[in-house]
Amino acid sequence: MGSYATVVSQHPDTAVAVAEVIGQSLERIGSQPGLAILFASGAHAGEAPRIARAVRHGLSPTVLLGCTAGGTLANRQEIEEGPSIVLFTAQIDGTRPLRLDSPRLPDDLPTGSAVVLMGDPFSFDAATLAASVRPDLTVVGGLASASARPGGNHLVLNDATFTTGAVALVLPVGVDARAVVATGCRPVGDPMVVTDSEGNRILSLAGRPALERLARLISSADEADADRIRRGVHLGVVFDEHREEFGAGDFLIRSIVGTDKAAGALVVSDIVPIGTTVQFQIRDAEAASADLEDRLSDLSAGAALAFTCNGRGSHLFGLAGHDADHLVDRLDTTAVAGMSCAGEIGPIGSVHHMHGFTASVLLLDAVAEGT
DSSP, X not given: OXXXXXXXXXXXXXXXXXXXXXXXXXXXXXXXXXXXXXXXXXXXXXXXXXXXXXXXXXXXXXXXEEEEESSEEETTEEEOSSOXXXXXXXXXXXXXXXXXXXXXXXXXXXXXXXXXXXXXXXXXXXXXXXXXXXXXXXXXXXXXXXXXXTXXXXXXXXXXXESSSEEEEEXXXXXXXXXXXXXXXXXXXXXXXXXXXXXXXXXXXXTEEHHHHHHHHHHHSOHXXXXXXXXXXXXXEESOTTOSSOOGGGEEEEEEEEEETTTTEEEESSOOOTTOEEXXXXXXXXXXXXXXXHHHTTEEOSEEEEEEETTSTHHHHSSTTHHHHHHHHHHTOXXXXXXXXXXXXXXXXXXXXXXXXXXXXXXXXXXXXXX
16 A cells, blocks of 8 residues: 655745645655645645745655645645645655646556546546546546636646646556545436437427426425525436436536527536436535445545535535545545546546536545455
């Protein structure tokens, strides 16, 4: 098993904060770790090149990967507001850095490899990359969330920083990496087949206008669910059409971004072809918590890299730290590090997807109970 450490500083001064995480990392794991992963909040985003240089000089990691984010995770903490720098270090040899300008991984990655990926949401097509991942690979990561404008997010790879594309690293096969993807929504109403669609507009569901189906759902729901639907309803796309029944973890969650009243259509954040089975979804803290607990059951790990939706945390659970707490408690490790994302990447089975409202987590030195 590797040696892992996660440290954090919330000091508002960038120079002080980076000095603190470097000093803590030296105490915990020593100099020249094989791997260092950096997560910096928006308050430090403009100083990303300076932070990267300081970490490279102070720790001399073989590979440094980093990203700016709206919020960070460190051990049990989820820091949603204010300044934070999180530094994850590991004594792992043989890690390969990747710079991606196009949404495709190299063809020469060894069978069984695990990839950690961070991308810019405005210039990198993560959905296309996810769809192209070989089934023998595991890719987990997320899109930077520190800035809502193109060019405002920063990606770090060794001595270089970028504002476009993606950066990634390939872990050696011996790390025993395992992906966990947990959703944050609960299905409501009944599953329906898309019977007419154009691009990202769903025109009809089960033979009736899609907007009419949504209106009927609101009128038939109890008061609590109807209120949740009005405040924000999503669409779950079934990823395994062979199942007879569908539960909370059986859908890819897609946002409903608008309506076309004249056509009776719903506008969705993805293309949903005719013949696809879908079901309306609402954000639900209890279901999200249960799904994460179920995914982590009977597992332990030396460390966890977590990429969570920026719609989780206190927005979903009413308090920050829910996902981080569960990871620490269930996996029996404090080496948890990560960020809130503008979209998450992870596999369901052997098929990779771009997700929303999920916690996509890569476990390192993962062990399943009984093995």
